[in-house]
Amino acid sequence: MVLSLGMMRAMSDAPRTARAVARAELTRAILDSATQQLAEVGPAALSVRAVARDLGMASSAVYRYFASRDDLLTALLVEAYDDLGAAVEEADAAVTDRDDVAARWRATAGAVHDWARAHPHRYALTYGSPVPGYAAPQDTVEPATRAPRVLLQLLADALAAGRGVRDLGGRVDPAEVAATGPISAVTEPPLPPEATVRALAVWATLFGHVSLELFGHMNNAVLDYDTHFATVVDLAAYDLGLA
C-alpha cells in the first residue's frame, strides 16, 4: 500500500513492526535524497530514477513509497511549508519582549527572507508556479498556514496592546469583510476586518518582494537587497500600525 502524507505522519509516531520501521526509515531516506537533488538540480529535473540510484535500489521500488513523482514532490512541498513555518515561529518566539510587536514583525519577515534565500528551490516549490492544473492536496493546507498565522497573531497581540491598524479610512466595505471572513477568525480574539485586509496586503508585499528578488526580477532595479528589504519591512510595519 502506498501511504498518504497523513498516514506518513501518524506512522512516524508509533512504528511497531520491524517492517514498519524499515519503511519509515526508507521513506525518510528517499525524502532526504530527493531534498538534496532538489537543491542541486531543482524541481523540474528531480528524477525518481536518480533518487533510486542514489539509494542503490531499483527505480520501481521507489514507487512502493510514493505513487508518482508528483506525490514525491508534494511530500517535499509539505516538508518545506513545515520547515518555513517552524523557522518563522522560532524567529517570532525568539523576541523576548512580546510587546515589541514591531520587532516581532521584523523577525517574522526576516525569517521568511532568510529561509527563502537559504532554500531557493524549496521556496520555488512552495511559492513559485505550481504544476499547471495542480490542486494542492489537503495535506498541504495546514502546514502552509503556519507562517501567515504568526503575522496574524502578532497583529492581534498588537491590537490587544492598543497598537495596530484598526480602520483604513473607510476603505473596507461590507463585501470585503465577507470576502476575507475566513482568515479573520484564525486568531484569538478574531481580527477586525480592516486589520485582516492590511495583513493580507502586507503578506502579499513580503512574498512578492521575496519572489521578485529570488526569481531575478529586480536585477536591474535594486543593488542591495538587504537594505531595500529592510526598508520595505519598515514601511510595512508602519502600514500595519506597529511602529
Added chain:
Amino acid sequence: MVLSLGMMRAMSDAPRTARAVARAELTRAILDSATQQLAEVGPAALSVRAVARDLGMASSAVYRYFASRDDLLTALLVEAYDDLGAAVEEADAAVTDRDDVAARWRATAGAVHDWARAHPHRYALTYGSPVPGYAAPQDTVEPATRAPRVLLQLLADALAAGRGVRDLGGRVDPAEVAATGPISAVTEPPLPPEATVRALAVWATLFGHVSLELFGHMNNAVLDYDTHFATVVDLAAYDLGLA
C-alpha cells in the same frame, strides 16, 4: 544558423528572400503552436516533439529554429512580457483624464490582474519560478520593464501635479537611496528615492497578490478575489499618495 531573439525581431522587419519569409512564417507558426500547448499543458509539459507533430514536421527540424527547448520557452517568455507590457500600457493610456493618477493606477493594476488571469500559464512562465540556475537572457530585460515603467511614470506624473509620496517619514536612509538608484532614473524627471521605494513595495504587493491568488495560496483565506483585489489596490493608491 539558429537565430537569436534579437535577430528574430530585426528579421521580421525586412524579410527579403523567399527563404527568409518562409523562415519567419514557420518561426511564427512554431511560436503559435507552442503558445497553444503552453496554455493547454503548461510549461513543464511543453514538448518540442508535440509542436513538431502539430505542424507536421520532424522534431529535428524544429531545432533549426530554436536551439533547444529552453530557447523556445525563452522566446515565449519574451512574448509574454511584451504582451503584458502592452496590455498595461494600453490600460493606462485609455484613461482619458491624465491627471487622474488614481484611476491610472487602478487601470494599471487591473490590467496586470486581468492579464494574469487570462493567461495563467504565461504569467507563471514570467513571474513564477524560473528554471533553476536560469539566468534571464539579456533579450528579456527590456520587455520585462515595460509594465513597471508605467507605474513609475504615473507616479512621476502625480508628483509633477503636486500629488504622490514625497517622503516616508525619514524611513529611507542614504544606503537605500543608493540601493534603488538605477530604478529611480527611468522616469523623466527622475523619481525621488522615497517615491521609488514606495513604488517598488507597491509593485511587490501587486505581483505578490496576483501570485498568491493564481498559485492557490489564498484558497482558504479569501472568498471573493475581485473585491479583495480592489481593496488592496485602493490601499496601494493611498500608500502611493494618489488618493
Added chain:
DNA sequence: CACAAACTGTGAGCACTGCTCTCGTTTCGT
C-alpha cells in the same frame, strides 16, 4: 549562367525519463 556554400527537412538513433507489470522473496497478522 554555373557552382559552391549555406540552409532546410528527414529519419535513425542515443540516453534518459515516468511508470507498469510480473516474478520470486520476505514479513506480517491470525
Added chain:
DNA sequence: ACGAAACGAGAGCAGTGCTCACAGTTTGTG
C-alpha cells in the same frame, strides 16, 4: 503454520530532448 500483504528486482513501454549523417533546395557570387 499458513495465507495475505508488502517488498525489491528487472524487463519493458511510451515518451522525451537532442545529435547526426544525409539529401534536396535556395542563395549570393564568380
